Amino acid sequence: MKGQIAVMTEPGKLTYQEYTVPDPEPGAIIARILRSNVCGTEVHIWCGHHPAKRSGGLGHETVAVVEKLGAGVTHDFAGQPIKEGDRIVSTYFIHCRRCYPCQKGQFYLCDNAYRFWGLQPEVDPHFHATFATHWYIHPEQMFYKVPDNVSDQAAASANCAQSQVYFGLDLSGITYGDSLVIQGAGGLGLNAAAIAHEKGAEVIMVDAVPLRLEEAKKFGAHHTISMADHPTVEARVEAVNKLTGGRGADYVMEVAGVLEAFPEGMKMVRAGGKMISMGTVTPGKTIPYDPAYSVRRGITTVTALRYNGPYLKKSMDFLSANKGKYPFDALLDKDFKMDRIVDALDESAARKVKRASIVMPK
Ligand SMILES: [Zn+2]
Ligand SMILES: [Zn+2]
Incomplete structure (x- = not known):
């Protein structure tokens, strides 16, 4: 053949x-x-x-x-x-x-x-x-x-974005009641929103495109921050603080793939919180970053590239258990x-x- x-x-x-x-x-x-x-x-x-x-x-x-x-x-x-x-x-x-x-x-x-x-x-x-x-x-x-109730569409997407963010969130240690800012409502961000929502986290999505923020709500985001309405870093940090008791978020996940998102995300993390850096994967591009800021505020950076294989099974279980709850097929x-x-x-x-x-x- x-x-x-x-x-x-x-x-x-x-x-x-x-x-x-x-x-x-x-x-x-x-x-x-x-x-x-x-x-x-x-x-x-x-x-x-x-x-x-x-x-x-x-x-x-x-x-x-x-x-x-x-x-x-x-x-x-x-x-x-x-x-x-x-x-x-x-x-x-x-x-x-x-x-x-x-x-x-x-x-x-x-x-x-x-x-x-x-x-x-x-x-x-x-x-x-x-x-x-x-x-x-x-x-x-x-x-x-693949579980019988999981569509081809949903299953096909699982071995990249979904398993990767699932793994990244677990590596970070995020748990019930934690707040999470997700920078970027693309494939990674939307998958992360749904998984974090199911973990019981409070999900805040930041993106520039209004349509993507609407989609983020369907994927479990509790709050959205529009970059159009908050055009400066300061305004967006302020908006995160407003939603997190003035402290900043327990976790920030960068999946925007834009260099500027990293230092901005750092400013959104509370003292003692964690930055999950996953979106920027092309080496050789740099941006000024203030190490003393994260030292003085005790911010840990967690990174995740690919995932440990069993996360693909966890993704299948997630899709099966949450069938119909999030519009994965529509991605x-x-x-x-x-x-x-x-x-x-x-x-x-x-x-x-x-x-x-x-x-x-x-
Ligand atoms: Zn991929
Ligand atoms: Zn090896």
């Missing part, structure tokens, strides 16, 4: 290649892709802004069906029985369990996280990325069965067929769509 994979030959240029779908090695899975979203990372790569990746396969936010199980695969990584035809989600990275961060239990920082993801398609077993008909899930990738606003991936990427880059999704042929 042949499968098809979309390949970026250089930024802005895409072609399709065909390969024989390989048999899975023991412990691996051949999955057939149902849908795969265009994430900010893909747009970044497509536009030529990524520091390292200039060509190859694209796609990592996906939901798939088990086509063929490798020898010995009888259960998913949470111990649930798995068979051909089951819907699954999988981490796009691996935990090698042998590098130093893995030995320290910091699996999310694994040195070999991207050993397989996005390799050139000519490299065996070809199906390394998810803008493709098939996906080779290696034995080291953690995969989980994907436009579907594209596999032969229109260029349009999906271009329209995403031009911000004509928020979250495009590629639906693979059945």
Whole structure:
């Protein structure tokens, strides 16, 4: 059987290649892709802004069906029985369990996280990325069965934004009754709002776009601060203070991806509180920052990149338990067929769509 994979030959240029779908090695899975979203990372790569990746396969936010199980695969990584035809989600990275961060239990920082993801398609077993008909899930990738009541749309988005913010919030230690400012009502921010809401936190969302703030309310934000109504840093800090007894928030999460948000967020944290820094991921861009300010106020910074694999299972459980409560399906606003991936990427880059999704042929 042949499968098809979309390949970026250089930024802005895409072609399709065909390969024989390989048999899975023991412990691996051949999955057939149902849908795969265009994430900010893909747009970044497509536009030529990524520091390292200039060509190859694209796609990592996906939901798939088990086509063929490798020898010995009888259960998913949470111990649930798995068979051909089951819907699954999988981490796009691996935990090698042998590098130093893995030995320290910091699996999310694994040195070999991207050993397989996005390799050139000519490299065996070809199906390394998810803008493709098939996906080779290696034995080291953690995969989980998708609960029956979770839609393809919601499941596809879970292995990036949702698991990442879930993990970041847990790392921070936020709990019932804490206040949380979220800077940026994009995919990460909206997912974080819903999860923090369910944890019993008081959620304050800051964003510049009124429509996104309306959406944030549907995702569990208790309060919103519009940057249009509060055009200065001082005004926004003041607005946070007003909502937090004059102290500042217990936690601030930066998922705006804008450098200025970090020092601004620092001013919104109460003395002794925590800053969760997740949105700024491109190295080499700097902004003035006053270390003495955070020392004198005892502010801790927590960072989170990717997540520990079991968070993908926690995301599935979250989506299943909160079915219908938050409009997760609506985060994907436009579907594209596999032969229109260029349009999906271009329209995403031009911000004509928020979250495009590629639906693979059945
Ligand atoms: Zn992503
Ligand atoms: Zn490792």
